[in-house]
Amino acid sequence: MTEIVKERRLGSPAVRAFVALGVTVALTAAAILVLGQAAYDWVKAVHVIAVIAWMAGMLYLPRLFVYHANAVAGSELSETFKIMEYRLMTIIMNPAMIVAWVLGLWLAYQAGWFSSGWFHAKLALVLALSGMHGLLSVASRRFAEDRNTKSSRYWRMMNEVPTVLMIGIVVLVIVKPF
Ligand code: HEM
Numbered sequence: 001m002t003e004i005v006k007e008r009r010l011g012s013p014a015v016r017a018f019v020a021l022g023v024t025v026a027l028t029a030a031a032i033l034v035l036g037q038a039a040y041d042w043v044k045a046v047h048v049i050a051v052i053a054w055m056a057g058m059l060y061l062p063r064l065f066v067y068h069a070n071a072v073a074g075s076e077l078s079e080t081f082k083i084m085e086y087r088l089m090t091i092i093m094n095p096a097m098i099v100a101w102v103l104g105l106w107l108a109y110q111a112g113w114f115s116s117g118w119f120h121a122k123l124a125l126v127l128a129l130s131g132m133h134g135l136l137s138v139a140s141r142r143f144a145e146d147r148n149t150k151s152s153r154y155w156r157m158m159n160e161v162p163t164v165l166m167i168g169i170v171v172l173v174i175v176k177p178f
Pocket of ligand 1: 044047048051055100101103104105107108109111113126129166169170173174
């Protein structure tokens with residue numbers, strides 16, 4: 001049995017990731033209760049930390065796919081890529097995306113950003129980023145089953161999508177142009 005199949009059965013990285021997620025949400029809830037008004041800045045700090053972790057994965061995973069697409073199925077290299085991709089997705093990217101969404105929506109609700117134009121535009125780009133996350137998740141499963149059909153050139157191009165979205169999102173939230 002390959003290590004990745006064993007891990008999927010035991011679900012240990014996923015369990016650890018969701019424990020970390022629970023701890024983050026509990027600590028944030030405690031900060032909100034204890035700090036009152038000052039909680040907004042603390043929650044924003046945790047939101048940005050989660051976004052950095054999410055983006056690290058969004059930029060690195062397609063890069064792994066670029067090399068994995070050229071690796072021979074069943075080779076030691078291909079099996080190593082499978083473990084790296086699975087762990088990146090379950091331990092880092094999934095929990096980080098959930099924390100970024102939950103805290104981002106809380107911030108918007110608290111400050112009343114739901115009626116601002118820049119926030120609507122940011123939300124559209126973040127939804128596109130989340131769609132890209134879903135696409136990478138499906139691709140990671142296909143790679144794990146040796147069923148990837150996309151070329152290394154395709155993944156090289158896909159690698160640019162999160163970068164472009166990230167630039168738009170950061171400009172919108174910092175400059176708030178409209
Ligand atoms: C997942 C859904 C997301 C929601 C609902 C959301 C929402 C928000 C809200 C309401 C704020 C507070 C804005 C303020 O107080 O000025 C904020 C801050 C911020 N967000 Fe997000 N966000 C999300 C994802 C992202 C992503 C993907 C990025 C970057 C790629 C990002 C980058 C930032 C940054 C840098 C700040 C701090 C801005 C500042 O303090 O001036 N967010 N976000």
